[in-house]
Amino acid sequence: MTVLPVAAPTRTGISHAKLGTWVFLGSEIMLFGGLISSYVILRSGSNLFWVPPRSMMGVPLAMLNTFILISSSVTMVLALAAIQDGAMARFKGFMMCTIGGGFGFLFVKAYEYNHKWHEGITLSSNLFGSFYYTLTGLHVLHVIGGIVLLATILSQGARGMYAKNHERVECAGLYWHFVDLVWVLLFPILYLI
Amino acid sequence: MSDSAHGHDTQAEIRTYLAIFAALTFLTILTVGVAYMNLPHGPGIVVALLIAMAKIFLIAAFFMHLRHEGRLIKVSLGVCLGLVMILIVFVLPDLGVHELEVLEREHKASHNPYLPLQHEAGHDESADVGGH
Numbered sequence: 001m002t003v004l005p006v007a008a009p010t011r012t013g014i015s016h017a018k019l020g021t022w023v024f025l026g027s028e029i030m031l032f033g034g035l036i037s038s039y040v041i042l043r044s045g046s047n048l049f050w051v052p053p054r055s056m057m058g059v060p061l062a063m064l065n066t067f068i069l070i071s072s073s074v075t076m077v078l079a080l081a082a083i084q085d086g087a088m089a090r091f092k093g094f095m096m097c098t099i100g101g102g103f104g105f106l107f108v109k110a111y112e113y114n115h116k117w118h119e120g121i122t123l124s125s126n127l128f129g130s131f132y133y134t135l136t137g138l139h140v141l142h143v144i145g146g147i148v149l150l151a152t153i154l155s156q157g158a159r160g161m162y163a164k165n166h167e168r169v170e171c172a173g174l175y176w177h178f179v180d181l182v183w184v185l186l187f188p189i190l191y192l193i
Numbered sequence: 194m195s196d197s198a199h200g201h202d203t204q205a206e207i208r209t210y211l212a213i214f215a216a217l218t219f220l221t222i223l224t225v226g227v228a229y230m231n232l233p234h235g236p237g238i239v240v241a242l243l244i245a246m247a248k249i250f251l252i253a254a255f256f257m258h259l260r261h262e263g264r265l266i267k268v269s270l271g272v273c274l275g276l277v278m279i280l281i282v283f284v285l286p287d288l289g290v291h292e293l294e295v296l297e298r299e300h301k302a303s304h305n306p307y308l309p310l311q312h313e314a315g316h317d318e319s320a321d322v323g324g325h
Contacts, residue, residue: 014263022266028271033277040281045288047297059225066221074214077256078207085203120307170258173248179257184248192228 001154004165021171023060025178028142032182035138035153036189039131050126054191056119058112064193065108066183073180074171076150083157083166095154102147109140135186142179149175213255220248 007015043049079094113133116122123133153172156162162169223234224244232240254260 012263012265014265018262019266020210022262022269026269029270029273029277033273033280037280037284039276041284041288044285048300054228059228063221063225067218070221073252073256074210078208080225081203081206081210125307160284177252181249181252184252185245188224188228188245192224193238193241 001159001161003163004161004168006164007167015167017167017171018174021156022172025174028178028182031108032135032138032185033123035131035135036185039135039189042127042131048124049128051128052121056116056121057191058115059191061108061112062187065105065112067185068101068104069183072098072105073177075101076176080166080173083169086163088158092154092158095150098146099150099154102143102150106140106145106147109136124136132190135190139179139182140187142182146176146179209255213251216251217248220244220251 010016012019043051051077075094075097079091081096082088082090082094116132121129121132123129149172153162153169157169227240227244228237231237240248259270
């Protein structure tokens with residue numbers, strides 16, 4: 001297994017990997033921002049925009065999902081701290097907890113989708129349904145991608161690839177925190193407001 | 194930046210992360226609690242979004258270490274956020290929210306939120322949207 005060397009210094013003082021990751025996250029902000037702004041505009045534009053009552057939305061489950069993702073963000077940053085300290089067992093444990101949190105989120109989301117579909121909130125039932133499944137579905141795709149990424153990082157990290165250079169772990173963490181951040185915004189605007 | 198070779202205090206960092214976790218948990222509970230207080234529509238939205246912004250700030254600043262990052266990253270993010278805000282802030286003033294009282298009454302009277310709205314014959318909808 002290749003051990004990544006320490007990154008060469010850059011003219012900006014910011015590592016290429018980290019700058020690239022942040023620029024990528026900027027594009028993700030535009031992606032979700034476009035959809036969320038569309039929802040805000042259409043929702044604000046008419047008093048006839050139907051929104052399901054909170055009892056139908058299942059706020060407790062969504063709150064549980066928010067807690068799961070926040071917890072997984074904490075374990076991700078603890079995993080980074082662990083590998084920076086060279087504590088491999090802690091790194092593996094926290095990474096597995098983070099991945100487990102991602103799977104937990106997906107499991108709850110699958111239950112929610114099934115429940116809402118049977119309640120009549122479908123992709124084509126009304127405008128709210130379209131937005132709900134598009135926004136949360138896009139987020140789910142990002143969670144799945146994040147799980148694949150984190151599993152790769154765990155596998156490579158466990159074999160010593162990041163013994164000298166932890167940048168990839170940090171960049172993967174940035175992506176995962178962004179996924180959490182998007183849900184922190186989606187939760188109130190779809191479930192509570 | 195946070196490389197152990199630079200001698201950062203891991204234990205202090207972990208304590209910080211756990212404190213932020215507690216704050217995020219509290220803010221999540223607060224968000225739901227405020228929603229169930231059934232505040233008036235406008236203030237309710239403002240409070241919910243302010244709490245969401247606080248959570249986003251905590252995650253970005255502490256978990257993503259944005260507070261330690263260089264100006265290039267912060268400026269890039271600022272540009273992105275500014276562009277997204279244009280999509281919202283510059284469009285909202287153009288919305289003309291017409292009350293459509295008759296249609297609302299019929300819609301509520303139908304007791305079925307999934308029924309498509311039946312526009313009355315001769316109702317000129319084009320005059321309602323955006324004041325055009």
